[in-house]
Each structure stands twice: as C-alpha cells, then as structure tokens.
Amino acid sequence: MVVKDLEGLKKIKNQTLEIQSLDDTKNRKRITVHMGTCGIASGAQDVLNTFKKLVRESKEKDIKIETTGCMGICSKEPLVTVEIINQEPIIYEYVNNEKAMEIFNTHIQEGKVLSKYAFVRGKESEIEERVQNNGAIKGQEVLDDSIKGIEEIPFFNLQKRIVMRNRGAIDPFKINDYIARDGYEAAYKALKEMDSKKIIQTILDSGLRGRGGAGFPTGLKWKFASQPQSEEKYIICNADEGDPGAFVCGEETALIHSIQGQRGNPRLKIPYPAEKGLFNKPTVIDNVETLANIAPIILKGSDWFTKIGTDKSKGTKVFSITGDIVNVGCIEVPIGTSIQTVIEDIASPMEGAKIKAVQLGGPSGGCLPVQYFDTPLDYEPLKDLGTIMGSGGMIAINEKKSAVDIARFFVRFCASESCGKCLPCREGTRQMVNILDKICSGNGTTEDINKLEDLALVVKKTSLCGLGKTASNPVLSTLQYFRNEYEAIVQ
C-alpha cells in the first residue's frame, strides 16, 4: 500500500492496533514467542512450532500466536508471553517443548498460571503505566501476586527506553507493527513540516552525541555535511559492531572503502567524509544507535531529550552486558548512570566470587577497578580514567579472572584485525601479544612489563587510525590499575 499522507499512516496504525487488540469475540488469548537471535538459538522456533500445533489440534479459534524480536534479557531465553483478555500478561522463561505443552494446557486452556515457570507479570512496554497504578493495569485481573511484577525487577525498572522502546513488543519483520507504534510519523513531520535547517537545529539543540565511540555532536556533523553543494550526498548507517566482518571496517574511512567494494583499509581523515566521502560525495556517517534516537527527538522535541542524561551528554546509552553476571543481555540506561548501578542492580553479579573490574568499550576500551564503580557512564568521566563508552560493550570481571589475560585477549584481537597499513600498529600489536604471551606463561620479567608499557605508548601515539590509536588501552589501563597482577606472575 502506498501511503500518501499522515491520514494514510494513521489508518494503517489504527487497523493494526484493532487487529492486535484482544477482544471477547475473536481473539481472547495471545501467545507471543520472543524470537531474538538468542531466543532462536536456544530453541524459540521449536517452541513456536509446538504452540502452533497445539492451537491447531485444540481447534480453538480464539487463540492468536505472535512473534516479536529480542526482549533484552538474553540469558533467560526462550521467553514467551501469555495473555488472556482482562488478565495480566505472564512472561515465562527458559521455555522448551515440554513446558510449552504444560503452559498451553494449564494456562491457555484452564486459565491457571504456572508460577513455577513464570519470570514476571506484565509487559515491558507497560512498565510506566504499572508504576503509576501501583503495579497493575486498570481492567486487568492479577492472577498470582507471588510472581514479581516486571516493574519490581531492577533489570527492567532501572532502564530508560528510547532507542529500544519497541523491543519485545514489535516484530521487526512487520512494518505495520512499527507503524502501529508511531513509526514513520517523525519522517512525515521532518519531510512535510520542517526544512533541512530546522531539522539540523533540532538535533543540535537536543545535544545528541555520536554513539559509535567518539561522542561527536551529531547535529554539528550534519551541519558540516549540509554545507557543500552537491547533486548527491550520502548517509551511511554504521552498524558494524558485533558483525563477523572485519573489525577495522567500523572505522569510517575503512567503511567507505568496503562499501565501494575495496579492501577495508582506513586512510587519513582529511579530507573529511563530510566533504569527500562515499564515491567522493559529501557523506554523513552515523552509528545505528545515534540514528535510532533521531525519530523520537523529531517527534517529541529537543526539550524532551535534554531532560534525560547529564549536563554534557543527553539521552540514553545502550550497553551489552556480559561476563560474571546473571543477567546477560542488552540494556539502555540514561547517560550518567553509575557503573555500580549497572553491575550490582541491573546485571547482578554471579555468586561465588566478587566482581573486581569492568572492561568498557571493547578492544578500544579500558579496564576499571571496583573503586571507580561510582563513575557515571558518560564520555568525559570515562575518558579521564583511561577507558571509553565506545559502542557500549561492558564486561564484568570477577576475582577468579586475570586482568592480564583479558588485556592479552583484546590486544590479540587488535593484532589480528590490524589492516597492516602502518608499521606501529601492525608490528607493535604483534609484539605486544608476544610479550603478553611470555608474561602469561610465567617466563616474563619486570623488564618485559616496562617494555610492554613503552611499546603500548608508541603504538598509541603513532598509529594512523583509531584501531591502532586505541589498541593499547586495555594494556595501559590494566598496567595502571592491576600492575600487581603483572608483577605477581613475572620472575
């Protein structure tokens, strides 16, 4: 269907909402299987097939089966939400085929909640409403209050969802699901009611900074690219993180080369991509998370956005949290939230050993010890301590793990990902790996530690692109905060 105006968009929205709502005649019950990557890998497809078969065999006509994307709490997958009209939704965790059958028979058909498999009551998208109403939604019967309400769980209630506002609620493959949640209204507003100047001004006023690492003001970047005259201009969405391609291709000039079909080598940044980028045309490169903030800002205004975050950095940041914690997954918190809050409350340390450090920002980042856990997650405060927010990797490390080994892991990664164009990065990272191997095997000396430190500084100062410039960070930060661990294993 071609949408010509806002009315057309609203029509799809209302139709979709109508189809999705539960009612007394046709759809009284709904089973939603959450099919993120982790969900699918842990068996969500089987679970979905089982439910489909059970519904078919039961010959009941009032049960709907839906799918959505990831809910953010990967370690509990597969997750399934069961809803019955006028009753509170229940989310079940670690669902497999046997549990699916039991859930179907007991909850869907007999209306009794299986609290032993339940994770929480309520939906993530309704947390705010639940909080306002003392942990319930008007008109919904509470079935079993021994199960925790979703708003009571720190993992959910300490998050602030802007970029991930629709997670668990929409199926990313269905465009109407998105339209039903105000999708494309911002695009309409920007194209019909705003001109380029006003859009750029709104983004400037919002204070949005790049989420891909450097934290450059996005509005400013857009302003630069708007200035040169050109028939053609490009916007590149950089979503290279986590991709099994080459790591260095996330660097902007390397990304441009790889889109042009060439080998992903970085080049000197001058001329800037804003003047001569993709196919030599003015180009804006924004991180995917940065771009995901644009639509809400356009719709709700820059004032709304500036109320979230810190003085210098507005809005939220997505982190992918892992390591020695219980709740592995993807979270979104206001910028300025402390490391402590994320690790202790949201992530929840695993029992058995204390968390001693957190590695932030992936291979380009650094390792911070527990004494600094009151630091706000924000660009400058982290940079001052020798680490970065980066694109949001956060690994909790407990006392059983060696900080030296973690540093070695990241340097080895950078060494294998170095594109080889410049000597300090290519040879320097390789030498750092050799020295770290020697130290880890117990054959290192104090002199090796000093050599490692010198080398790390040289690589940092003399490399061409961000990969080489930051490859030393894990080494330098662990040398700064965990030198005792190095010293303990050398001769």
Next chain:
Amino acid sequence: MLEEIQQLLGFVPVEVQERIAQKTGINENDIYGVVSFYSYFTMQPRARHRIQICLGTACYVKGGKEIAEKIESTLQIKLGENTPDGRFTYEEARCFGTCGLAPVLVVDGTVYGKVKLEDVDEILSRYE
C-alpha cells in the same frame, strides 16, 4: 561473485581466484587482498563437519577458551586444522550474535549455547 563461490564450493582456492582475474580483468592481487582480508572467505577445503568455537569477547570471558582447549585435546588438532580422517574442520569464530548464550559452539550451523566442558564429548559424538 566471491560470495557465491564461497557458498558454492565452501572455499575460494587460489586457482579460482586466478580464473576470476583472467575473466574479469581485475588484478589478481586485489582479489587475493579481498579474500584474505575478510574472515568470511576461506582458501582451504572443509571437512565433513564444521566445528566453530566462538572466541568472541562474551564467549571468551564465559569459558570459551577452556572449551576450545578441550576440543583441541579431544580431537588432537589445533584451531584451523582438519582431523586426518576428514571428519571435522575446527575453526575459531568471532561472535554469532548470540552472546546471551555464551559460551557458544556451532557444529554444522547448529548452535549449542551455555556449553559446559562435560558437554563437549557428547556434542561431538553426534557427528560421524
């Protein structure tokens, strides 16, 4: 084109790269550069079954390294090698996007999550 060949043959041998160079007029070194640069492409043929141990960040810190060592000692081969009987190719992978299930082991495309050391033998025994 290189992607299609990788999918079709399972690898892109140097001879094929030479043919492409002749037919398309693209410099042979440039093709080699692309194939060797992106980890998506390989230049070696693969065995009957393909084991991929994830050594991405999340898996590494959640015990992927120990799983990798266990597989090495069980099969008596190193990462990047084939078993002499052509049963397994053993490769390192970097993040399947299922970090929530770390450590992750993938055999012929089937994902095994939260793998424990004691699970390894049983998983491998499923592939002859």
